[in-house]
Amino acid sequence: MPCNDAQLLEVFSSIQGEAELVGYRQIFIRLAGCNLHCAYCDTDYSLREHCRVEDAPGSGQFRGIANPVSLEVIASLVSAWVDASPGMHHSISLTGGEPLLQAPVLLNWAPVLREILPLHLETNGTCAAALEPLVPHLDMISMDVKLSSVTGVATPWKLHRAFLEIASRTKVCVKAVVGEETPVEEMIDLGRMVRQMSPDTSVYLQPVTQQGKIGMSSNHLLCLQAAVAKQHANVRVVPQMHVFMNLL
Template identity: 30%
Template structure:
């Protein structure tokens, strides 16, 4: 079976998204093709970041032992892992699991949407404040469905305006879940709420990163 560069595997609660507050197992892969200005996992993204080669079989056995239904595969950018399709196809056969992929919006989702009982996607759209908007693959929007999510991490008013425009241009609230998530400590939460009211952003969810409220914002493995 294939092996993957795994930085950490841990159980916690989902800090954000449609299952926020629910138990989940997080599998964090090493490496990313982007370099967002506000990234909070740079320590896992570098080519020399510590990792452990972990096989598909090891991951499946560990998940069976942990007995937690929600599984989030994250990074970095997990879809850059060689042979990750094998892992997702294998996990899809575990009928008790609900697998979610956190992806940065730059990777073609097509091969991964064809998996029977495949994962749901939480796909970022990188806004101007990230410095990475040019890398976004907007064709992915057409591949998303009712179980999927687009997340906009907002840093300032410019980011809010751009998020609003992208949501409207691609009619995202009719396709999938849509979330606005603040860059921790860089934008007033009240400003986000007021912007949503002023722009009648129906069916858009503002979310806080729950894990950063419960634990120290720099803590790993939570």
């Protein structure tokens, strides 16, 4: 596959529903593939023949374009949307799956896309080496911390620490999905890691969503917030807002 072409899942316009940029309208470019297998994952990130692309921003009507998708195709699509409605979109969100699995392509894409709109990367925070050359081209990183209490596999603390150290060279926020099973000890580890690796970074606790509702008790959620705050005061609780707005 040429280095200018990416395996994509979908391209659409919507409202960012998570973490620091919540409420902003973005153009989402969702890349295929992931290196993790979180128990709560709701994204089918497998590679496919066609990527679905929204016909016009907010139309909810999609057409298929063949994978892999070239930089020329994606840049002209995004430019056309921005030219048609200047100011409507805050930024472009590179999301997944795990976008950094296609980091060599993104390294070519990022300078071109960033000429059109600021660039936001949503990532599971485990691919530090892939991130490093890309950091100068990113305006914002939303990094997930994958807690074992909700993913069902051991928290990759070492990978997260290395990632956060590099991500802190630009603006970064840390998000962790939490649930009823999440122990206070995980929150202590989370708060301590962010305080040590990137003290200016905000932490967002995202209560797990189940069938469109918050899937945990408010009492436990408040306990978890307090445990992070003891280590790192800059912590907020924000659920997945796009779910409540019935948006993609």
